[in-house]
Amino acid sequence: MNADMLIFFIFVLSIFLGFELISKVPSMLHTPLMSGTNAIHGIILLGGMLVLASAEGFIQHVAGFLAVVLGSANVFGGFMVTDRMLQMFKRKK
Amino acid sequence: MSTLTSIAFLIASVLFIVGIKLLASPKTARKGNLVAALGMLIALFAVLPLLHGPHGTSVSFWKLLLILVGIVIGLIVGAAGAYRVKMTGMPQMVALFNGAGGGAAALVAGIEFAHVTRASSTMFVVSMLCAALIGAVSLSGSIIAYFKLEGHFDKPVTYPAQQVMNGLLFVMSLLLGLAMAAGSHSMVLMALFLVLALALGVLMVLPIGGADMPVVISLLNSFTGLAVAADGFAIENIAMIIAGTLVGSSGTLLTLTMCKAMNRPVTNVLFSAFGKVDAAATDAAAVSGSVRSVQADEAAMLLGVAARVVIVPGYGLAVAQAQHQVRQLADELAKKGVEVSYAIHPVAGRMPGHMNVLLAEADVPYDQLIEMEAINPEMDRVDVCLVIGANDVVNPAAREDKSSPIYGMPIIEAEKAGTVILMKRSMGKGFAGIENALFLRDNCRMLFGDAKASLQELVTLVKAG
Numbered sequence: 001m002n003a004d005m006l007i008f009f010i011f012v013l014s015i016f017l018g019f020e021l022i023s024k025v026p027s028m029l030h031t032p033l034m035s036g037t038n039a040i041h042g043i044i045l046l047g048g049m050l051v052l053a054s055a056e057g058f059i060q061h062v063a064g065f066l067a068v069v070l071g072s073a074n075v076f077g078g079f080m081v082t083d084r085m086l087q088m089f090k091r092k093k
Numbered sequence: 094m095s096t097l098t099s100i101a102f103l104i105a106s107v108l109f110i111v112g113i114k115l116l117a118s119p120k121t122a123r124k125g126n127l128v129a130a131l132g133m134l135i136a137l138f139a140v141l142p143l144l145h146g147p148h149g150t151s152v153s154f155w156k157l158l159l160i161l162v163g164i165v166i167g168l169i170v171g172a173a174g175a176y177r178v179k180m181t182g183m184p185q186m187v188a189l190f191n192g193a194g195g196g197a198a199a200l201v202a203g204i205e206f207a208h209v210t211r212a213s214s215t216m217f218v219v220s221m222l223c224a225a226l227i228g229a230v231s232l233s234g235s236i237i238a239y240f241k242l243e244g245h246f247d248k249p250v251t252y253p254a255q256q257v258m259n260g261l262l263f264v265m266s267l268l269l270g271l272a273m274a275a276g277s278h279s280m281v282l283m284a285l286f287l288v289l290a291l292a293l294g295v296l297m298v299l300p301i302g303g304a305d306m307p308v309v310i311s312l313l314n315s316f317t318g319l320a321v322a323a324d325g326f327a328i329e330n331i332a333m334i335i336a337g338t339l340v341g342s343s344g345t346l347l348t349l350t351m352c353k354a355m356n357r358p359v360t361n362v363l364f365s366a367f368g369k370v371d372a373a374a375t376d377a378a379a380v381s382g383s384v385r386s387v388q389a390d391e392a393a394m395l396l397g398v399a400a401r402v403v404i405v406p407g408y409g410l411a412v413a414q415a416q417h418q419v420r421q422l423a424d425e426l427a428k429k430g431v432e433v434s435y436a437i438h439p440v441a442g443r444m445p446g447h448m449n450v451l452l453a454e455a456d457v458p459y460d461q462l463i464e465m466e467a468i469n470p471e472m473d474r475v476d477v478c479l480v481i482g483a484n485d486v487v488n489p490a491a492r493e494d495k496s497s498p499i500y501g502m503p504i505i506e507a508e509k510a511g512t513v514i515l516m517k518r519s520m521g522k523g524f525a526g527i528e529n530a531l532f533l534r535d536n537c538r539m540l541f542g543d544a545k546a547s548l549q550e551l552v553t554l555v556k557a558g
Contacts, residue, residue: 004214004216007326007329007331007334010331010334010335011322011326011334011338014322014334014335014338014339014342015338015341015342016342017110017339017342018113018338018339018340018341018342018343018344018345018346019342019343019345019346021110021113021114021117021339021343022113022117022343022346022347023346024117025117025347025350026119026464027350027354027437027439027445027446027464028119028437028446028449028459028462028464029116029117029118029119029122029446029449030347030350030351030439030444030445030446031183031184031187031444031445031446031447031449031450032116032122032126032446032450033113033116033117033343033347033446034187034310034311034314034344034347034444035183035187035190036112036113036116036125036126036129037113037116037314037318037339037340037343037344037347038187038190038191038194038314038317038340039126039129039130039133039190040109040112040113040129040133040318040336040339040340041191041194041314041317041318041321041336041337041340042133042190042194043133043136043321043332043333043336043337044194044197044198044201044317044320044321044324044333044337045137045164045167045197046136046137046140046330046332046333047197047198047201047321047324047325047328047330047333048163048197048200048201049140049144049160049164050140050143050144050201050328050330051200051201051204051205051328052156052159052160052163053144053145053146053152053156053157053160054144054145054146054147054152054208055147055156055204056147056207060204060207061159063200063203063204064200064204065159065163066196066197066200067196067197067200067201067204068160068163068164068167068197069163069164069166069167069170070167070193070194070196070197070200071167071193071194071197072163072164072165072166072167072168072171073167073168073170073171073174073190073193074167074171074190074191074193074194074197075133075167075171076167076168076171076172076175077167077170077171077172077174077175077186077190077193078171078175078190078194079126079129079130079133080171080172080175080176081174081175081178081183081186081187081190082126083123083126083127083130084175084176085180085183085450085453086122086123086126087123088450088453088454088456089119089122089123089449089453089459
């Protein structure tokens with residue numbers, strides 16, 4: 001089995017894992033969950049860093065820089081806003 | 094990729110999985126978010142050895158500095174947004190962060206396309222095109238969703254042959270994508286492709302009503318996840334593939350769950366403007382009877398002598414910022430020995446679970462919040478049901494009137510309670526734009542006025558009484 005095929009295996013298994021992970025979530029957690037997963041796709045920041053590092057020419061630099069800024073806002077803002085929501089979920093003392 | 098980097102990405106991926114799992118339970122949710130954040134931090138450091146300059150050269154100091162500056166700017170903007178947004182504005186904030194991720198995904202794909210050569214594999218080119226298309230749709234769609242939630246569009250934007258137009262645009266993007274995959278590697282085509290995708294995102298979300306924005310944001314969230322996964326394929330980063338795919342599939346399931354709570358197929362949300370409900374048709378099905386209004390003192394008395402009170406909070410409560418007053422009222426009633434709980438409809442507020450967040454902000458313990466399915470069988474043993482700024486989610490037409498546009502949507506069966514007190518600003522209609530037969534029931538009393546002021550009055554009266 002070649003490497004591309006192996007990656008494709010991981011991709012398909014991840015799809016099913018994603019379905020399984022949130023199959024029994026109470027609706028009260030839907031908003032934090034949406035927000036939390038929103039932060040996780042902020043991993044695009046890695047992609048932004050990689051393309052900016054190897055950027056050539058003005059346009060690629062501008063686009064790459066923008067990708068890093070947007071990815072960084074997604075990842076940091078996402079985790080912070082989710083934490084702010086969740087810190088309010090408390091049991092009666 | 095060195096073994097160390099691989100192991101770091103593996104650990105990060107496992108932390109994402111564990112994090113999402115923990116996020117799914119109220120007790121561990123906060124920890125889950127932190128676990129996922131830790132995974133992200135590890136991934137961020139693990140990628141550093143992979144950074145390289147053009148044509149495999151080592152990356153220059155200035156490039157690293159530029160990257161760092163970009164990250165810091167994003168961090169400041171993100172933190173400012175996350176900590177300054179009001180809890181009622183949470184859905185908008187999530188939409189913006191999601192749009193940022195989608196935009197980044199489209200940009201990464203766009204830049205990466207410049208490196209395509211004749212020798213590039215088809216999978217490489219196709220995944221890049223997917224990332225560009227989905228990411229750009231997610232960016233422009235999220236921005237429109239943001240403006241809709243902010244109330245900049247009064248009603249869904251519709252025009253003749255809208256679906257045909259959108260379909261044509263989609264086909265054009267696909268054809269252009271095919272031409273590029275087949276070997277037209279021009280950056281001009283890539284730019285045109287991105288513009289088409291941005292237009293597609295705008296036109297897709299414009300006709301959808303404001304009340305359906307949560308479903309749209311959830312869908313665009315899973316779109317961004319898929320775009321990130323596609324970018325992961327293009328730049329061969331396994332952590333991006335796993336994280337993006339997990340978000341894509343869990344986001345899809347979440348979108349379907351949300352649609353199910355409203356008893357509408359997802360295609361109905363996306364392709365038929367709900368706000369288009371014929372005014373004439375709803376008036377024809379008008380309900381007859383008279384509305385009984387009530388003053389605050391009588392309402393306070395009804396509440397004070399009840400054994401069990403169930404509060405049904407709706408978006409009107411959030412708009413009036415009255416969640417603290419509700420808790421005060423519940424506290425005062427509890428002091429008098431009244432058993433108080435909150436019935437939460439799955440789509441109360443502007444997002445599923447949004448109401449829980451708002452009540453949590455007012456320190457309402459979450460074990461007092463009862464989900465719709467659990468409260469309905471007990472509703473006929475409830476003395477007073479206090480409905481605050483909710484409308485469609487307690488409309489009995491959903492169960493009784495087959496001609497109603499919300500027929501089949503699960504509702505909180507407030508009408509079964511001994512007395513229903515409905516706090517509303519006016520006789521206005523809810524999101525669905527239809528009459529509510531509950532208002533005319535014999536056991537229903539309307540308490541008109543601003544939710545915050547009325548609640549404040551009730552608190553004082555219950556305290557005194």
